[in-house]
Structure formats: structure tokens, C-alpha cells
Amino acid sequence: MISRPACALVAGTLTAALLGACSSGTATPTATGSGAGAASASANGIAGTQIDVLSLWAKGSPEGDALRRATDAFAAKTGAVVKIVDAGENLVDVYETSVAAGKEADVIFVNLAEKSTGWTKSGAAVPVGDYLTQWGLKDKVKPEAIAQWTTDGKVSGFPYSGFVWPVWFNKDLLTKAGVDKIPTTTDDLIAAAKKLKESGASEAISIGGNDWSGNKLFLQIIQSYASADAFKGVLAKGSYCADADVKKGVDLFVQLRDAGVFVKDAQGFTADTMNTTFYTKKAAIMPAGSWAFAKTPPDVSATTELSGFPIPAGSRFTKPTAYNGYTGVGIFLSPNGIKKLDAVKAYVQTMYAKEVLADFVSTANLVPAATVAGATNKDPLLTQAVSALGDKVEYAVMPDTYIPPKVADKLIKASSQAFTPGVDAGAICSAVDKAYQ
Template identity: 45%
Template structure:
């Protein structure tokens, strides 16, 4: 997940920055049939989050190859940079817009529809035969405001589950025989792990991983609609149930539940600590399942996936996890929606929604499928197989991404302090200020 902030309209006026990053999209709309906006020619220009090294890259490459073989349309693909949102915005401003962007619905991409970077796709899902194929929950996640009547910002593809990972070998070695389900049990487990020289819950307090874990804890006593409102508009300090959750976070922090120096850690450090057996617990998404196996540490063989323990009196009846469909999907630019290019875009996007193709992504990248077919046969990864059975043992908390929007980076800065020594009052004030901008 990429976390970038700032108003799109301001940045697209910065010509010097535009020129620098737009050069990275030289393959989009440059020469020959790519530059000809009056005719689609035999190519389609795509910027993709699934860049080289991503677990979905191989499955994507197979789709590109099959699509070109079937249609004769060449795919001019540009790898999305870490700042893919800036990359695309700057390319659009420089007149080098791609036709399709394969990207997360997060932060600045949430504003692309209003900014004129992309177009709504409500009509296309019916015309292209996808309306009955895609899960209503997946479509709702991609609607403006997450509401049933909101405009559809793109087509969801890569859903995710986001459980808590427990190294059962380390827990047993520390005398923790069962996965903790309450925060009291979590605190007790942390003490026993530390006594054995093992870090408890590792988290990137300096990036998005820490942000997500904070919110998972902070909403422990709050209903979904109230939490969504607070995340979107502020009012952390003024909402007693949210303040109770923030205090719970600091209590867990002060009890030593989080790994040492969490405020200085990032996602890479978190993964490394868990995969290597230096930490016993982490909260991580399904996109990391294949990475865990690829670490060649054998961690997948002694990892149990479950939820985050909940406190007494919590809104949730079971330990919590995240689930959603705001992972990677397809967004269509104005250029891609032009009458002479949209047919190639249609053929390209719908080629991804064949069951066998989705299954290929399930197998390679452990995505949560956006369609209703049974893909269990493709879940060859042991962690993914566990993940598909989580629904009966966890409650799902509100994923903050859509609701906090462009306040994400300022919020991360506030929460870095929260993983340090910030008091509940300082945390809530910081979150209110970050939300109101």
C-alpha cells in the first residue's frame, strides 16, 4: 500500500516536477499510435502497481501475453513507482496519460474522479457483463464514500484479508499454549515472550502498518458508523468511545506489547523480525503470504492466523481482523474512456475477470477474489488456505483507508509519536489536527 498526500491540483501545476516524473512514462502516449488520441491503434497504455518483483507480476505478465495474442493489441506497460499517484498525475498533466491505471484505491487516488484524472465506471460494469459477477461488497468499497449510491471509481480486483499472525513455536516455547483472544491474555503473552528474549508484537510504528494497527485498537469500543465519521471528519478527542480505545492503545504500549523501538520501525523491519523468528506476532495482509513462503525460513509452517485480541466491554464479540477490496483494481483515465480507445480498454480489463485468470492471481499473489466463484482449489499457499476460513472466528473492523483519505501521511506522523511516548490527549489532538488539515 502506498501512502502519499497533498492536493492534486497544486502539484499538477508544478511544471518542473511534472517534467521529471513524466519522463518515467515515456511509453505512454509518446510516438506512433501511442500518441494518437484520435485512434487507439494497436496498443493500450497501462501503469501498474504490480511492478517487477511484486508477487502478482508473473500472473499479470501472463494476462498481458494472452491478451495481445488474442486481440493483436500491444500492452505498453509502465511499472508504477512507490509514488505511483504522483507518477500518474504528473503524466496526465504533461499530456502523457495512460489509458488504464492498475492501482490501490487509497489516499490521493480517492480524489482522481473529482480531479478529472479518471472517469466513473458505473455504466461499464453493466455493458461489460461484470455487474452480476462482482461481489456487492467489493463494488461498495470502490464507490465514493463507500456508499451504495456513490459513483464507482474503478473496478475492484485484488481484495485482501488482514489477520494477526502468531508464531506458534515461539508462543509454546514461552509457555503460551493458546492464541490470546483478550487484551489481558495478550499482555500476559507479551510478558512471557519477553522473559524468553523474544519481541512480542512487531509493527512499523513509522509507517502504514502502525497506522492500521492503531486504528484496529482505537475502534475497540466504537460502532462502525461512528468510527467512519470520526476518521473522515475528526472528533477523536470529543468521542468518548474513541478516546477509550486510544487509552487502550497506550496501555498496551506501556505494558510492553509492542516490539522495542516500534516508533522507529517500518514494514520491512516488521516482516524481517517476524519471518526470522525474532518477534512472535504481527498484523499483516494477505499480500504477504507468498512473501512469507519466499523467505525460506519455514515460518509459514508454524504460523497461525487469527484476530487481534479484544478488551472486556468491546464492541466486537470476537478478535478483530481487516478485510476489504480496496487493494489493486482498474481505474480508467479520460484518455482511456475516449470513444476510439474504450473498446481496447474493455477487452483488456475484462480479460482479467475470467475465473481461471483470477485463480492464477489467487495462487500466485494470494488475493481475495472479488467474484463469487469458489477459488479454494487455487489456494495452495498454506496461509491463504487458513485465511479463507477466518470468517467464523473473527469480527471485521473498519479499514481506515477510504475514510482518512489524504490525511494519511499527517496521521502517520502523529502515530509515530503514539508508538513512542505520546499521551492519549496528545494523540487525539494530533489526529484531529491532521484530519482537519
């Protein structure tokens, strides 16, 4: 099989070479102007108009199924023809290549991270700030979500799903090992890891040191001492160890690693193995996002307490840290999409309808980027995250939108070295800085 970087190279090369030079598409504009909303969509003549949707949410996943239910209802109501194509993890590369050919989908459901953060700048996606207002969505979408999707004054897409990314603690395992309370400081964490190891029943933190999950934890720990603005600057430009506070954070990471807080061979773990290790009670702690709530075995869910990552003495944070954000998945509009604006408008408005959002919340554990009254969810972890987490944690800088798109993949590979025993802070800094060159 081809590696993702290979696809990325092709897509990147083509996009750079052709964007703007190619014809802007093959789809025929079917309607112009702005209508009065989804309810009157049929009256605006969108029946028969085809909307091509490219989705990260695959068929068979809770989100993918909710998307299909909403889309089917929309198509039945308006007469529009909506074709959903799952592109999975290749979505970004496939989309960029299709943009170069002028054959891109009209609407794209994908997260705002890595290469998609550069789409509005490169012209691969259309800024949606004006549409948010004109289509009556600005009052529905949370202001902080819009802020996270805004770069250089342009809103990259319609924010749709958010996430919380706490640290999970298995209270049963901690208690059995003699750890009476959830660790809130790094000293507590080191002591807890020692007790867990001595108990022989489990290890401390399960983490995918070899992929994005480890990368996010690394960046979470090393920002312990730096100010938010300073850390954002480092994420954007590199030179990690040139900032004394970030260097201190890297030293803290090395100290924790060498104290044995991570599972053995963490540098070879992925997010999937991280989850499995926690779900099978071989580790008592893991940092994982709200997307993992649904797949948690009930017996593990029942004994899991969500909190944040313990902080060191002298940290800029006053509470354990977690991530949250609204960059989970959003709705991008393509250059082809705005050629059939009425149909796309009606479709996007439908996605923000109360009943659609409620379905996403109840069936897919979605953390919506829009306010939705009356949505219910019985998942105990999501309930805990919504009701109790906010008081326990302080939210760290979520790195995705600050790291340049070209750096993101390389930075994940570089930071995986940090989980390898024996690699010192200087070597870690050197590796992550190289990702920016």
C-alpha cells in the same frame, strides 16, 4: 533522492491547476461504442490499438508477472499493443502529473487509498459504474467490493484484488514461553507479552510503528469501543478525543504500549522490519496482510496461526478483530482510456477471465474481488485465511476509504507518535487531529 511529499506537492499543484484546463489528451480515439466482449475484440477492430497501462505491480513480483502473462496473451489474441509501465510507489504522483499534461496512461492498476480515492471527483479517473454493467462484470465482481469502491454514488474503478489482514501468532514461540492458547482479550495479550519477555526468546507484537502498518494497527485498536458509524465519522473529520469511545480506545492503546506488548523501539520500525522480526522468530505476533503470505519462510508458516487482535472488556466487538477489504488493487480508467473504449473494454474483460483470475490466485496469492470458480492455491496461510479465519474474527472498519486523501499521509506520520514511549493519550489525539487541519 526526492521525498515522496515533494513529488506529491508537485503532482497536487499541477493537478489542481491544470485539470480541466489542459487539453484532454494526445491519444487518438481508435474506436467507439461497445462491443460484444473480449472474444470478439478483434472483430471490433482493436488490432494495432495501443493501450498504455500504468501498474503498481512491478515486473518480477508475482502479481506483476501474472499481469504480464495475461497481457501478453491478450495482445497475442487481439493484435492490440499493450505497453505496461511500472511506476512503483511513485505511481500516484507520476499519474497525476501526467493527467495535468493530458498524457496519462489509459488503464491504471493501483490501490484505492489516500490520493487515488479522490480521482473520480477530480476528474483524474472516469467513474466505471455504467461500464461494470455494460461490460458484463457486475455479476462477477463481489457486491461488497463494488460497495467499497463506490463514493458519492460513483464507482471509482474496477475492484480487482482484496486482502485479509489478520494477526499472526507463532504457536511455537508462544508455547515455549508458557502461553497455552492464542490471546483473545487484551488482558490475555498483556499476560502473554510478559511471559514472552520473561522467556527471553522473543518479544510480543512486531509492528512498523513508523509507517502505514503501525497506523492501521493504531486505528484498529482505537475503534475497539466506538460504533462503526461513529468511527467512520471520526476518520472522515478528525476530533478523535472528542468522541468518548474513541478516546477510550486511545487510552487502551497507551495501556497496551506501556504494558510492553510491542517490540522495543517499535516507533522506528517499518513494515519490512516488522516482517523480518516475525520471520526470524524475534517476535511471536504481528498484524500483516495476505500480501505477506508468499514471502513467509516455510518453517514459520507451518507454526503460524492466523487470528484477530485481542479485544478489551466492554468492546463493541465480540471476537478478536482483523481487517479485510477489496481496496487492494483495482483498475482505474483514465480520460485518455475512454477514447479507445473498445480496446480498453476488451482488456478489462480479459483481466476478469476465469483463467486469468485463477493464475493470479495460484501464483500471486491474490484474494480476488471477483468470484472465480475452480481457482486453487496451496499456500498454507492463504488456505487458513480462507477456510478458518472468518469464524475466529470480526472485521473492523477498514480506514482507507474514509480518511480524506489530503489527510492520509499526515495521519500516518502523526499516529507514529503513538508508539513512542511516554506520549500520553492527549498528545496522541492532538497529533492525529492536527493531520486534519
